[in-house]
Structures are given as C-alpha cells and as structure tokens.
Amino acid sequence: MKDNLVVFYSRSGHTRRLAQRLAARLDADLDEIHELHPHRGLLGLARCLYDALLGREPPITAPTQPPLGYARVIVGGPVWADHVAGPVRSYLTRHADELRHVAFFCSCAHSGAQTLADMASLCDREPDATLMMTVRQIDEGGAVALDAFVTALQPAAAPAAPAPAAGPSRDRAA
Numbered sequence: 060m061k062d063n064l065v066v067f068y069s070r071s072g073h074t075r076r077l078a079q080r081l082a083a084r085l086d087a088d089l090d091e092i093h094e095l096h097p098h099r100g101l102l103g104l105a106r107c108l109y110d111a112l113l114g115r116e117p118p119i120t121a122p123t124q125p126p127l128g129y130a131r132v133i134v135g136g137p138v139w140a141d142h143v144a145g146p147v148r149s150y151l152t153r154h155a156d157e158l159r160h161v162a163f164f165c166s167c168a169h170s171g172a173q174t175l176a177d178m179a180s181l182c183d184r185e186p187d188a189t190l191m192m193t194v195r196q197i198d199e200g201g202a203v204a205l206d207a208f209v210t211a212l213q214p215a216a217a218p219a220a221p222a223p224a225a226g227p228s229r230d231r232a233a
C-alpha cells in the first residue's frame with residue numbers, strides 16, 4: 060500500500076497549485092476531481108453557490124487513483140459560500156468507506172474553517188492535519204503554513220534505540 064494520495068478539485072487553479080506543491084513535498088500521487096457536467100461562466104458560478112449552500116452533490120468522474128490503495132488520502136478544494144465545494148462533497152460522501160487516514164486542505168479568499176469542519180463530518184473522520192490557505196498566501200508561496208502541514212503528515216520519528224545495558228566493566232571484572 061502506498062503512503063499518501065492528494066485528491067483535489069479546482070475551478071480556477073489555486074487549489075490545483077497548492078495540491079501540486081503538497082504532492083511534491085510529500086512524494087504523493089495526485090488525483091483531480093472532475094465534474095461530469097462542468098458549467099462555466101456566470102451561470103456556472105451561480106450553480107457553484109447553489110450547490111454549496113444547498114449541500115448538493117454534483118456528479119463527478121470516477122477517481123483515476125483508487126483511495127483504498129493508500130494509507131492516507133489528503134483531500135482539498137476551494138471554499139464556496141463558507142462551505143465545501145460541491146464536487147469535493149461528492150467525492151467525500153462517495154468514497155468515505157474507502158478512506159483510512161485523512162487530511163484536509165482548502166483554498167479561500169479569507170476563511171475556510173467551516174469548510175474543513177464540513178469535510179470531516181462528510182466522511183466521519185478526524186483528519187491527521189488540516190491546512191487553510193488564502194489565494195494571497197498561495198500566490199506568495201505560503202511556506203510557513205505549508206511546512207507545518209507537511210511536518211504534521213510525516214511519519215512519526217522512529218523511537219530512539221534503547222541504550223545498551225551496562226555490563227560489568229572489564230577493569231572491575233579483572
């Protein structure tokens with residue numbers, strides 16, 4: 060079984076950039092969530108809001124990387140109307156039973172706390188770590204937040220080997 064899979068949805072590219080950075084840092088595989096019927100333009104934006112506010116689950120394509128093949132799945136998406144984006148909602152509810160450990164990240168204009176809480180309750184899992192980054196932080200690199208998230212997802216340091224038992228000293232034994 061592989062360690063980490065980063066799964067994301069992105070409409071305008073910010074979450075994609077963040078996901079790509081995370082996957083590179085964690086040496087993880089990457090899988091993008093696609094809507095089955097994407098809608099562009101102003102009507103598409105209105106539908107994003109409508110989906111998020113009503114908790115709708117738009118149809119999405121099947122994953123190219125099965126989540127069951129990974130010890131941890133790190134799921135991310137944009138904040139829409141203070142909630143999780145519809146396609147991410149669809150992924151989490153459809154694949155909740157296939158997720159072992161999880162971590163979540165979101166990109167937003169100013170705040171994503173409710174979105175991260177939504178994600179945990181949708182798949183009924185406590186995340187190993189969470190990351191929220193604003194568009195501005197993503198554009199500027201956001202190294203501090205990214206470093207903390209990556210560090211929290213590193214395997215626990217191996218316990219130090221026990222010190223060898225003190226045997227009889229040669230001097231004393233002689």
Ligand SMILES: Cc1cc2nc3c(=O)[nH]c(=O)nc-3n(C[C@H](O)[C@H](O)[C@H](O)COP(=O)(O)O)c2cc1C
Pocket residue numbers: 068069070071072073074075104107108136137138139140141142166167168169170171193194
């Ligand atoms: C329909 C819609 C609703 C949004 N609602 C919020 C919001 O409530 N709070 C917020 O901080 N950002 C909000 N945003 C901003 C996005 O979360 C932000 O631009 C995000 O980085 C977009 O990710 P993407 O480029 O991967 O699609 C909204 C954007 C859209 C399109």
